[in-house]
Amino acid sequence: MFEQLSADARLAAAVAIERVARTTPFYAERLKGHGEPSDEASWRALPVLTRQDLFDNTYPRSTAMLSRAVERMMVISTGGSTGVARYTVLTYDEFDRFSDVQAAALALLGVGPSDRVANLFIAGSLWPSFIGVHEAIRRVGAVHLPISGNIPVESILRFCREFDPTAMLSLPTAFVFLADLAMKENMTFPSLRLVGYGGEQMSSEAEAHVRRGLGPQDVAALGYSSGDAGLMGYQCRHCAPGLYHWPTGFQYLEIVDPVNGEACPPGTSGEIIVTNLARLSMPILRYRIGDVGTFLEGPCACGDSNPRFRLDGRAGEDFKIGGAFISMKVIDSSLARFAGRVSLNAMVELEDIGGQMVFRLKVEAADLDDAAAVAPALREALCEAIPELAVGQKLGFITAVDIIPVPLGSLPRNPITGKAKRLNDLRIRQEEPK
Numbered sequence: 001m002f003e004q005l006s007a008d009a010r011l012a013a014a015v016a017i018e019r020v021a022r023t024t025p026f027y028a029e030r031l032k033g034h035g036e037p038s039d040e041a042s043w044r045a046l047p048v049l050t051r052q053d054l055f056d057n058t059y060p061r062s063t064a065m066l067s068r069a070v071e072r073m074m075v076i077s078t079g080g081s082t083g084v085a086r087y088t089v090l091t092y093d094e095f096d097r098f099s100d101v102q103a104a105a106l107a108l109l110g111v112g113p114s115d116r117v118a119n120l121f122i123a124g125s126l127w128p129s130f131i132g133v134h135e136a137i138r139r140v141g142a143v144h145l146p147i148s149g150n151i152p153v154e155s156i157l158r159f160c161r162e163f164d165p166t167a168m169l170s171l172p173t174a175f176v177f178l179a180d181l182a183m184k185e186n187m188t189f190p191s192l193r194l195v196g197y198g199g200e201q202m203s204s205e206a207e208a209h210v211r212r213g214l215g216p217q218d219v220a221a222l223g224y225s226s227g228d229a230g231l232m233g234y235q236c237r238h239c240a241p242g243l244y245h246w247p248t249g250f251q252y253l254e255i256v257d258p259v260n261g262e263a264c265p266p267g268t269s270g271e272i273i274v275t276n277l278a279r280l281s282m283p284i285l286r287y288r289i290g291d292v293g294t295f296l297e298g299p300c301a302c303g304d305s306n307p308r309f310r311l312d313g314r315a316g317e318d319f320k321i322g323g324a325f326i327s328m329k330v331i332d333s334s335l336a337r338f339a340g341r342v343s344l345n346a347m348v349e350l351e352d353i354g355g356q357m358v359f360r361l362k363v364e365a366a367d368l369d370d371a372a373a374v375a376p377a378l379r380e381a382l383c384e385a386i387p388e389l390a391v392g393q394k395l396g397f398i399t400a401v402d403i404i405p406v407p408l409g410s411l412p413r414n415p416i417t418g419k420a421k422r423l424n425d426l427r428i429r430q431e432e433p434k
């Protein structure tokens with residue numbers, strides 16, 4: 001179903017995009033002094049594209065990255081709240097190609113004409129996911145329930161009870177919230193077969209929680225994708241969570257050592273760099289997507305020859321305490337030990353007060369009194385899982401480790417994407433929200 005290109009054909013397709021890119025003012029300047037790549041090594045010598053490049057050089061601020069006039073196109077926002085959002089444009093034909101591959105990924109998950117699919121993605125604000133998912137559902141011939149994630153959650157649950165969907169599609173943040181509420185209200189969804197998520201990764205703890213709360217047969221990623229580059233990975237039935245096939249006919253994907261830019265061999269993790277093979281109107285050439293991944297060795301049992309990779313997380317989703325990098329995964333597994341009493345939707349807040357740090361974990365909970373009762377044990381579990389917290393308190397550079405229960409749904413969500421903010425590091429200048 002997915003095109004499977006040989007290594008030579010993939011590079012040739014990427015070089016064809018590079019040729020178009022050179023016709024734009026932005027890339028003409030950027031690629032000065034670089035000849036047309038003739039092999040993978042000379043391809044890797046081309047400069048990478050950063051999020052800042054996209055922010056500075058895209059429509060409506062600039063047309064420097066465009067190879068054609070802004071006509072027969074749609075504008076989409078690719079993350080960030082108002083003021084820091086990046087916008088990109090693509091032609092309707094290009095959007096159709098994006099939708100075709102997304103639909104192929106949906107079909108691989110077994111979604112077809114007999115399904116009733118609840119589209120619970122966020123619509124509006126130039127965000128492409130809701131309409132993109134509409135296109136994918138339509139292409140597989142399923143019955144579309146365009147409910148959206150914008151309306152009050154009580155209304156979402158009411159529509160889902162009324163129409164009894166076989167599949168629900170949304171963000172992990174939204175599913176954790178829906179599962180919290182469904183358990184609180186003792187609600188069940190008898191025909192629900194698939195919970196399909198996109199936009200973020202879902203931790204194994206969150207998946208277990210969603211299975212408990214919503215009771216689907218399957219929980220699967222709709223794909224690994226971004227608004228800028230489209231689908232970058234799809235799952236077959238043999239793909240464990242976090243594993244994807246590379247759609248070689250749609251995307252040129254590299255995993256490189258972030259220090260020297262060399263290609264990482266299978267089994268070695270590095271930064272993911274993508275070149276979309278469908279976008280000619282605004283070429284996306286060697287884009288540093290901000291994720292870390294690892295190619296896997298050998299073929300997949302499904303018979304698809306497109307290589308597989310594992311997504312290892314966001315570059316930069318860790319935070320630092322006393323020189324040590326702490327992964328958000330540690331927070332997830334500590335919260336999971338108190339499943340049912342606190343939600344997995346939680347935010348770490350780090351604040352510097354007079355040279356000393358305060359660590360706060362704000363965690364959503366259905367019953368705030370019950371969550372407050374469990375807070376001391378959660379605090380202890382965190383200090384056990386993160387020795388730097390205990391050491392920091394002993395040495396006096398951390399003055400407090402506070403657990404703060406807050407009502408379900410009350411933690412900040414990105415106004416455009418609906419994703420929960422997981423880290424609020426008040427010690428440093430805030431990164432552009434994803």
Ligand SMILES: [Zn+2]
Nearest residue numbers: 236238300302
């Ligand atoms: Zn496979």
